[in-house]
Amino acid sequence: MKDKLISTLSFAGFGWCVPVIRLTTGEDPNEQIRQIFLTIGVPVLTFGLFLLLWNGAASGVRTNLGTVPGPAQVVEQIRSLAQEHREERQKRTEFYARQAEKNKAQLAANPTEAVKVRKFTGRPTYLDQIFTSLRTVFTGFLIASLIAVPLGILCGMSKTLMTALNPLIQIFKPVSPVAWLPIVTMIVSAVYVVPREWMPKSYVISSITVALCCMWPSLINTAIGVKSIDKDYINVGRVLRLGFFSRVFRIVLPVSMPYIFAGLRISLGVGWVVLIASEMLSQNPGLGKFVWDEFQNGSSQSLARIMVAAFTIGLVGFVLDRIMIMLHQLVSYGQETH
Amino acid sequence: MAFLELNGVGKGYGSGSKRVEVLRDIDLHVEEGEFVAVLGFSGTGKTTLISLIAGLIEPDAGEILLRGKKVDGPGPGRGVVFQNYSLLPWLTARQNIGLAVDHLFSDWDADKRAAHIDQHLKMVNLAAAGSKLPKELSGGMRQRVSVARTLAMNPDILLLDEPLGALDALTRGSLQGEIARIWAQDKKTVVLITNDPDEAIFLADRIFPLTPAVDGEGATLGPEFGVENLPRPRDKKRLNENADYKHLRNRITKYFMDVRHEQRKNIRHEEVLLPDLRPVVWETA
Numbered sequence: 024m025k026d027k028l029i030s031t032l033s034f035a036g037f038g039w040c041v042p043v044i045r046l047t048t049g050e051d052p053n054e055q056i057r058q059i060f061l062t063i064g065v066p067v068l069t070f071g072l073f074l075l076l077w078n079g080a081a082s083g084v085r086t087n088l089g090t091v092p093g094p095a096q097v098v099e100q101i102r103s104l105a106q107e108h109r110e111e112r113q114k115r116t117e118f119y120a121r122q123a124e125k126n127k128a129q130l131a132a133n134p135t136e137a138v139k140v141r142k143f144t145g146r147p148t149y150l151d152q153i154f155t156s157l158r159t160v161f162t163g164f165l166i167a168s169l170i171a172v173p174l175g176i177l178c179g180m181s182k183t184l185m186t187a188l189n190p191l192i193q194i195f196k197p198v199s200p201v202a203w204l205p206i207v208t209m210i211v212s213a214v215y216v217v218p219r220e221w222m223p224k225s226y227v228i229s230s231i232t233v234a235l236c237c238m239w240p241s242l243i244n245t246a247i248g249v250k251s252i253d254k255d256y257i258n259v260g261r262v263l264r265l266g267f268f269s270r271v272f273r274i275v276l277p278v279s280m281p282y283i284f285a286g287l288r289i290s291l292g293v294g295w296v297v298l299i300a301s302e303m304l305s306q307n308p309g310l311g312k313f314v315w316d317e318f319q320n321g322s323s324q325s326l327a328r329i330m331v332a333a334f335t336i337g338l339v340g341f342v343l344d345r346i347m348i349m350l351h352q353l354v355s356y357g358q359e360t361h
Numbered sequence: 362m363a364f365l366e367l368n369g370v371g372k373g374y375g376s377g378s379k380r381v382e383v384l385r386d387i388d389l390h391v392e393e394g395e396f397v398a399v400l401g402f403s404g405t406g407k408t409t410l411i412s413l414i415a416g417l418i419e420p421d422a423g424e425i426l427l428r429g430k431k432v433d434g435p436g437p438g439r440g441v442v443f444q445n446y447s448l449l450p451w452l453t454a455r456q457n458i459g460l461a462v463d464h465l466f467s468d469w470d471a472d473k474r475a476a477h478i479d480q481h482l483k484m485v486n487l488a489a490a491g492s493k494l495p496k497e498l499s500g501g502m503r504q505r506v507s508v509a510r511t512l513a514m515n516p517d518i519l520l521l522d523e524p525l526g527a528l529d530a531l532t533r534g535s536l537q538g539e540i541a542r543i544w545a546q547d548k549k550t551v552v553l554i555t556n557d558p559d560e561a562i563f564l565a566d567r568i569f570p571l572t573p574a575v576d577g578e579g580a581t582l583g584p585e586f587g588v589e590n591l592p593r594p595r596d597k598k599r600l601n602e603n604a605d606y607k608h609l610r611n612r613i614t615k616y617f618m619d620v621r622h623e624q625r626k627n628i629r630h631e632e633v634l635l636p637d638l639r640p641v642v643w644e645t646a
């Protein structure tokens with residue numbers, strides 16, 4: 024039971040709380056306390072030190088928006104953003120309640136009347152911005168994966184295709200989102216003329232930009248993974264005379280899964296970093312736009328709010344990475360990871 | 362016309378100055394139902410020979426005929442047991458065999474295929490281990506799954522590439538017994554690659570030594586050693602007391618010693634001369 028829990032926790036990236044569990048079951052207390060200090064105490068200490076340094080340094084720098092905010096001001100802004108979120112949600116509930124009541128009254132007076140149902144159009148709250156960003160990054164990541172993985176498999180299986188595509192990959196790989204964005208904007212504006220309501224133009228543009236920037240690690244890793252498959256596995260397929268698709272799905276894909284997921288993990292990380300920049304420039308609602316708006320806004324709280332955004336971006340990126348590591352371990356299960 | 366014929370087969374790798382000849386002038390005729398062993402040192406080109414027969418690689422010279430038809434690419438009629446098992450690590454023992462069976466016998470119904478897989482798991486004494494992944498199996502068990510997978514393809518000819526090479530002596534011995542038993546059951550044509558003279562004598566009808574390359578010319582098959590006069594089923598223990606067996610074993614050992622000697626002679630002048638001293642060995646009586 025305990026061992027199972029411990030292995031599950033380590034698998035999910037919570038290896039640091041293993042000593043705590045061991046301690047609660049009374050396993051060699053001295054050693055466990057030493058471990059707790061090393062795995063939990065030390066990081067907490069560094070973080071505390073960082074806060075102290077930040078606090079000290081911040082009050083010394085004056086900008087034209089006042090002094091640089093310290094930890095306290097940032098925490099205050101987190102509170103205020105949460106408060107705004109609650110208020111906005113409250114307004115929405117009230118709006119829909121009022122609308123329902125009004126419509127009911129109208130229907131009671133005249134049952135044949137077509138009542139209007141309007142959508143609440145409040146400001147997006149900070150939480151909404153986070154989810155918009157997540158939606159955009161996942162869309163971009165999905166587009167990238169759907170292109171990169173199949174193409175990577177083909178590249179890994181055919182040396183000719185790899186040689187053919189290599190120059191393009193090498194050239195496009197280092198292009199920054201800031202360069203892609205205007206190009207993508209022009210093309211999307213020309214092609215996607217009548218935007219649907221659920222798919223605004225800015226969302227399409229930032230998703231595609233993210234996809235263009237983050238597909239390369241997956242493409243390259245998949246190709247390398249497929250290329251380095253043990254020849255014996257390929258020979259098994261050849262002796263059985265498996266067709267192309269059976270070969271891909273029954274042999275090539277499973278063997279190269281760990282490589283593919285390692286690539287996808289890097290891709291998602293790149294995508295998240297790139298998204299913020301692309302949102303800033305494309306004015307797609309989301310964390311990037313939040314930062315940009317606060318920067319333009321220039322109120323006394325703006326800097327602290329931008330710092331909240333920076334921490335959020337870091338935290339979300341960290342969580343996404345953990346999820347990808349877990350998926351990677353899941354598919355590497357039963358095979359030696361290379 | 363023999364069942365399997367190799368006529369003047371040669372194979373090398375690379376080109377230009379990096380060219381390495383591995384095999385040359387291989388002539389081998391195997392009759393249907395015969396058990397032939399190819400015996401050779403490590404790195405002499407045994408796997409290359411098996412891959413050629415399997416159709417996984419093409420010869421540079423000569424031709425390979427199966428039932429009089431030129432071998433052209435691999436096929437399920439030639440079942441290969443690879444040197445390092447090559448079981449797919451994410452599939453259980455059953456699924457590994459199933460991959461072959463489901464693909465080759467897709468016209469059978471599911472029950473018949475399942476029964477076919479069971480039968481072959483049982484044949485190699487692994488009925489209980491069907492749901493295990495390769496990494497949960499011992500080396501010997503993996504090897505048996507690999508053999509079962511190949512047998513389940515119902516091949517016309519079995520190509521065994523050092524199937525027991527990676528196993529300890531005890532497991533080796535018992536698996537040799539199993540291979541002999543399975544072969545006695547349905548008398549498939551078998552080409553066995555091995556580096557163990559005893560294994561070759563125990564299992565084969567005829568043994569061909571693969572003589573290592575001299576002067577970078579590529580290895581080739583030496584004169585055959587017939588084992589037909591050792592009665593089957595052969596028993597390890599009784600074999601050890603059999604005069605024919607001892608005689609044959611000595612001849613084979615001498616052949617390889619001579620080959621080694623010949624090789625040494627050719628490179629003697631390049632070697633640093635060491636004093637002719639021998640370590641003292643305590644004789645245990």
Ligand SMILES: Nc1ncnc2c1ncn2[C@@H]1O[C@H](COP(=O)(O)OP(=O)(O)OP(=O)(O)O)[C@@H](O)[C@H]1O
Pocket residue numbers: 374375383401402403404405406407408409410444
């Ligand atoms: N694909 C290849 N490219 C270049 N050289 C190769 C290739 N495959 C094998 N060789 C060379 O051919 C020679 C024979 O290799 P092979 O694998 O057939 O030997 P083997 O007798 O099976 O050895 P072992 O007993 O270790 O399995 C070796 O010198 C090896 O380096």
Ligand SMILES: [Mg+2]
Pocket residue numbers: 407408409444522523
């Ligand atoms: Mg070999």
